[in-house]
Amino acid sequence: MAKKDMIVNAIENGTVIDRIPASKSLMIVRLLGLEDDETCSVAIAVRVKSNKIGLKDVLKIQGRNLSPDEVAALGLIAPGVTLVTVRDYEVVSKTEVEIPNEVEGILRCINPTCATNFREPVVPSFQITTKKPLLLRCNFCDRVMLEENVLAQFI
Amino acid sequence: MDHLISIKHLSKDEILDIVQLADKIEKNPSEYADAMKGKIMANLFFEPSTRTRLSFESAFLRMGGQILGFSDPAASSSKKGESISDTIRMASAYSDVIVMRHFLEGSGVVASKVASVPLISGGTGIQEHPTQALLDVFTIWKEFGRLDNLTVGLVGDLRYGRTIPSLLYALSKFENNRVFLYSPNQLRVRMSILSDIDGKLSYEVGEKLPDDLKEFDVLYVTRVQKERFPDEQMYERLKDFYVINPSVLETAREDMIVMHPLPRITEISYDVDELPQARYFQQAKNGVWARMAILYRMVR
Numbered sequence: 001m002a003k004k005d006m007i008v009n010a011i012e013n014g015t016v017i018d019r020i021p022a023s024k025s026l027m028i029v030r031l032l033g034l035e036d037d038e039t040c041s042v043a044i045a046v047r048v049k050s051n052k053i054g055l056k057d058v059l060k061i062q063g064r065n066l067s068p069d070e071v072a073a074l075g076l077i078a079p080g081v082t083l084v085t086v087r088d089y090e091v092v093s094k095t096e097v098e099i100p101n102e103v104e105g106i107l108r109c110i111n112p113t114c115a116t117n118f119r120e121p122v123v124p125s126f127q128i129t130t131k132k133p134l135l136l137r138c139n140f141c142d143r144v145m146l147e148e149n150v151l152a153q154f155i
Numbered sequence: 156m157d158h159l160i161s162i163k164h165l166s167k168d169e170i171l172d173i174v175q176l177a178d179k180i181e182k183n184p185s186e187y188a189d190a191m192k193g194k195i196m197a198n199l200f201f202e203p204s205t206r207t208r209l210s211f212e213s214a215f216l217r218m219g220g221q222i223l224g225f226s227d228p229a230a231s232s233s234k235k236g237e238s239i240s241d242t243i244r245m246a247s248a249y250s251d252v253i254v255m256r257h258f259l260e261g262s263g264v265v266a267s268k269v270a271s272v273p274l275i276s277g278g279t280g281i282q283e284h285p286t287q288a289l290l291d292v293f294t295i296w297k298e299f300g301r302l303d304n305l306t307v308g309l310v311g312d313l314r315y316g317r318t319i320p321s322l323l324y325a326l327s328k329f330e331n332n333r334v335f336l337y338s339p340n341q342l343r344v345r346m347s348i349l350s351d352i353d354g355k356l357s358y359e360v361g362e363k364l365p366d367d368l369k370e371f372d373v374l375y376v377t378r379v380q381k382e383r384f385p386d387e388q389m390y391e392r393l394k395d396f397y398v399i400n401p402s403v404l405e406t407a408r409e410d411m412i413v414m415h416p417l418p419r420i421t422e423i424s425y426d427v428d429e430l431p432q433a434r435y436f437q438q439a440k441n442g443v444w445a446r447m448a449i450l451y452r453m454v455r
């Protein structure tokens with residue numbers, strides 16, 4: 001850990017997302033709604049040299065843990081990132097984020113005539129029908145979405 | 156069966172049960188004349204429909220029930236901005252069963268999450284039309300005495316026609332059915348539907364109808380729907396892509412049946428009506444029996 005701590009200071013409580021493919025960190029910031037979240041502070045290191053994946057981004061979020069739905073969505077846009085939970089400067093868990101089987105909330109259905117895109121008290125949800133290539137299916141309207149449809153929601 | 160939103164969720168046995176019950180009801184309707192006595196059906200048609208709405212009304216009235224509802228969305232509170240969910244909650248309080256037709260895909264799932272009485276989809280956008288598929292398989296079953304080992308040609312707008320996915324799902328529940336999907340390229344069956352039936356139903360996709368139709372047990376024709384096209388020119392180009400007339404049917408077996416969910420425009424010529432294969436008017440009539448069976452199973 002020593003090397004990357006030189007770039008971004010260690011955090012006391014919160015989340016570190018490591019080994020983010022270069023250029024995906026801003027998507028993750030948007031996915032987690034960090035731009036508008038004033039309860040936490042965010043540090044981003046972009047294009048850090050990594051032995052394993054070449055260049056990577058690192059995101060440190062002080063004062064915020066991710067919900068299961070957020071972790072699932074993270075697994076869609078950046079599978080393989082490392083998710084580290086920190087409490088009192090100690091790493092309490094460290095997991096590799098995988099492509100989920102299902103995702104609830106966070107994503108919108110790309111079908112403009114899907115009922116979830118209207119004022120209804122429902123949370124959009126999707127089944128991941130295949131992981132490679134990534135295909136999702138809306139649980140409400142059956143519309144299929146591709147990886148690019150997912151990524152486009154966070155650009 | 157709590158709600159009927161998609162044929163995907165029905166088992167083969169549930170489909171057969173509806174078909175056999177529809178047959179029983181048709182043979183002896185008086186036995187069911189009071190089955191819905193004291194019950195109220197809410198008919199909520201957010202999109203204009205004549206056939207489906209009247210067919211449901213006829214089915215419920217024949218079983219002694221009463222009906223409330225609307226068929227003109229302009230007259231309903233949805234035009235004032237009320238959500239599907241709120242409308243369904245309200246209708247749940249007023250009725251014993253809800254039939255809903257809505258122009259949005261996914262509306263059936265949204266509605267089923269809040270409905271506290273059985274909810275039956277009368278069509279949701281381009282997604283599905285489950286009761287149409289059940290009356291279709293009832294029609295086929297009456298003709299052939301089976302729902303397996305059938306060769307079915309589907310012709311026309313297979314992309315936006317909401318009856319198509321439901322019918323394919325229904326046929327995919329039974330063994331050894333083969334379907335041939337004929338449409339202009341722009342109106343092919345959606346990939347998601349094909350992936351659903353993949354491995355369960357053998358299918359071929361094509362544009363040109365074969366010269367020889369003698370293999371077919373059923374030729375299912377659909378209308379190219381003007382309202383589904385953003386531009387008129389494309390509609391004009393495709394609307395007469397297939398015209399089924401007596402000469403097209405020359406090679407068809409006498410016991411093949413021509414079906415159509417109606418209304419038809421030009422895709423089946425009027426002189427087909429006189430041929431032994433024409434079955435679309437009977438099919439519409441079967442809709443009442445099939446919907447009586449569906450209502451009978453769901454409202455008890």
Ligand SMILES: [Zn+2]
Binds near residue numbers: 109111114138139
């Ligand atoms: Zn959807």
